Amino acid sequence: MPNGEGTGVNAPDETAERDHALKAGHRAMWALGDYPALAREIIPTLGATLVQACGISPGARVLDVATGSGNAAIPAALAGGAVVACDLTPELLEAGREQAVRHGVKIDWRPADAEALPFADGEFDVVMSCVGVMFAPHHRAAADELVRVCRPGGVIGLLSWTPEGFVGQMFAAMKPYVASPPPGVRPPPLWGDEEHVRSLLGEHVEDLAMRRQTVRVGLFDTPEGFRDYFKSHYGPTIAAYRGIADQPERVAALDRELAELARRHDPAGGAMDWEYLLVTAHRSKHPTAG
Template structure:
């Protein structure tokens, strides 16, 4: 069943509720590893879908010499992104765009990427087909997505248990971290897919400091706190605290846990060249 496209407006409100740039540092190491796997070289064109403020993929790709377009459903992220780009000396374009309806021509980019971004578009099949459409024949797509079993996948599952059900046709974001689901999405589009499970290390002064930061700045948790009554919010926070304490590898009062994600590299063959 196709998702009700008004759910994207709901997604826009959720991700605009916080300040992504304030929590982007937890995951910005994911992008450079993805860019390495995509073999980014100077002069390539690259689209970053759901770029946020660009610290993970868009700005590092521009610094490698790529011609980058950073796109996101929430244009408010771009102010921080432009500041980051100026400080880094990176030149790139910022475009407000829906992952389900990308405003770019077929085959416009050598590389199409998203690090913990496009996976939140509610219609996975449409998001996949749009990403594949704008990648040129012979090019590559690269995605990094939380796995359902990992700590962040558990966090989203716990949070969703307290919230109203998503619109009909929506698919849980962490399914983009399930290899079988990914292959079912991408291989029918003619893409050659390889996947690897990796981890992103989250560090903070303490678990409580992590709670305070994400509750203030991470859009889904900001929106959940605004939606839930006090008892439900306290119950959710208790559940999340248990997840993070169980995963914490630090023994000195600080926080360090590994968030598992699936790195997906997909080749779009060029039938005219046989590659």
């Protein structure tokens, strides 16, 4: 199939190489800093929120895609699910294993690409992702995999940051300071847009329900405290600063942008409300052709 990029007969190989490099970059980025600590300290309730929305019950076969360090996988196991947790970044899986031991739950941790899941068609009763699959670069490929590995009638559950919410605005603020993504790569916060999710899942699911909610974040005493925490803990922010490390004027500008973002969302210095989109659906029992 032509890729439309005019690169000649070697285009498929070049595309595969470019995709391999892109995924390697993603793995390395999410290993930077300390995302497991960030998930525990800032958004510890989000995984349980998604698990409750999915209605996970004892014995359910559950797949947590782009699990990170298990923010949703561990609550799913605590609810009695037979959980497989997969992620592109091995360092996050290792942190998840350690946390699972502390919680006394058994989870099957697997390295996997969300766009090419190593599981059989219809293998799981529940397929979910908590602020995880939204970072897979090719949204259609990732969405198709979520649907494929869910059994007909099974539940698909997603929790994603919205473009208009705090995290979506943070990515917008960082965008001028990072390299442009390769062709076909979509912005992660689009998974928090209802129409985009409907375009990805709509014809493959039934009972599609979407609602916007917020999580309260009260960890930071000052806007600068937020900025400095993300500069040391959050892979995408660390990567953005590394890319401009030899440009002090741009570093200072990004410093100002991130602190001002936090100030707008928390003018009183107490807490911020970060918006996300919570999505649940059932895989259609009558798949469309194609």
